[in-house]
Amino acid sequence: MSAQSLLPFHAVKAVVLDWAGTVVDFGSRAPMGAFVEVFARFGVTITIPQARGPMGLPKRAHIAALMAVPAIAQAWRTAHGEAPGEAAIDAVYEQFVPLNAAVVTDYADLIPGAADNIANLRRRGLKIGSTTGYTREIMERLLPVAAAQGYEPDNLVCAGDLAEGRPSPLMMYRCFADLGVYPPSSVIKVDDTEPGIAEGAAAGTWTVGLAVSGNCVGLSLAEWNELPLLEQQKLRGEAAARLRAAGADYVIDSIAELVGVVEAIEATLAARQGVKQSA
Incomplete structure (x- = not known):
C-alpha cells in the first residue's frame, strides 16, 4: 500500500x-532577455517591465499579450506597416523558443x-x-x-x-x-x-x-x-x-x-x- x-x-x-x-x-x-531580444530582431523595442507583464502565460499567449500592449502594437505597425496579427505572433514565437532554450540552463539554480x-x-x-x-x-x-x-x-x-x-x-x-x-x-x-x-x-x-x-x-x-x-x-x-x-x-x-x-x-x-x- x-x-x-x-x-x-x-x-x-x-x-x-x-x-x-x-x-x-x-x-x-531567464525569459526576460529572450523576450527583449526576439522583439528587437523584428525592429521593436520592449522593456523588461513590459516583458514581465504577462508572465505565467504559455509563451505564445505571452507574446500575443505583448502584441496587444498599445505601445508595442504601435511600434510593430511603425516597423512593419501593419498591426501585429496571428502570423506576426507565430513568427516571433518561432524565434523565441530556441532563444529561451539557449539561456534557460544559465538560470537553473x-x-x-x-x-x-x-x-x-x-x-x-x-x-x-x-x-x-x-x-x-x-x-x-x-x-x-x-x-x-x-x-x-x-x-x-x-x-x-x-x-x-x-x-x-x-x-x-x-x-x-x-x-x-x-x-x-x-x-x-x-x-x-x-x-x-x-x-x-x-x-x-x-x-x-x-x-x-x-x-x-x-x-x-x-x-x-x-x-x-x-x-x-x-x-x-x-x-x-x-x-x-x-x-x-x-x-x-x-x-x-x-x-x-x-x-x-x-x-x-x-x-x-x-x-x-x-x-
Whole structure:
C-alpha cells in the first residue's frame, strides 16, 4: 500500500509547483532577455517591465499579450506597416523558443530552501506535481540540470501539452490524473505569477503565491539582498497584493517557507472535518 493511500482523506495529498521563480531561477529572469531580444530582431523595442507583464502565460499567449500592449502594437505597425496579427505572433514565437532554450540552463539554480522543503513534503507522503509556461523544448534542457540538483517532480505539464494553458485549470486537471489525487481541496498550487495562481483557483485547489522569489519582484537573490529594508518591504507588499488579487490563499516570500503553509492548510482541513490531529 502506498504512502498516498494511507493519508487521511482530509490531508493535503499533493503540491503542484511552477518552475521559474518558484523552484528554480530566483527572480524568474531567464525569459526576460529572450523576450527583449526576439522583439528587437523584428525592429521593436520592449522593456523588461513590459516583458514581465504577462508572465505565467504559455509563451505564445505571452507574446500575443505583448502584441496587444498599445505601445508595442504601435511600434510593430511603425516597423512593419501593419498591426501585429496571428502570423506576426507565430513568427516571433518561432524565434523565441530556441532563444529561451539557449539561456534557460544559465538560470537553473534551485531557489534556496527548495530542496529541503520538497524533501520534507515527500517524507510526509505528498506527491510533487509541476506545471509550467515553458514548452517541452525548453524543459528538455532544464530538467536534467534540475535533476542534478536533486529535483525531479512526479509529473510535468507544459504549455502546449493541452488545448489551453494558464489561466485555465486544464494543466491542473492533468496533474490530478497523473498523480492520482483528489479532491481539489487536497491539492496546493504554488506559483509566483498571477496566471499561475489563477489556474490553481480555477481548478479549486489551495493557492500559495511567492512574492519575493519570482516575477513580481524580478530581482536576483543578490540584488534582493542588497536592497534597503524599506525598499524590500515596499516591493514585498506590492507583490503580495498582486498575488492576493489573483486569488492566492496564502502569500509567502519563497518556497523556503512552504512547509509551514502546508501544515496550516492541513490543520484547516482537519478542523473543517472534525478530525483531531496527532501531536
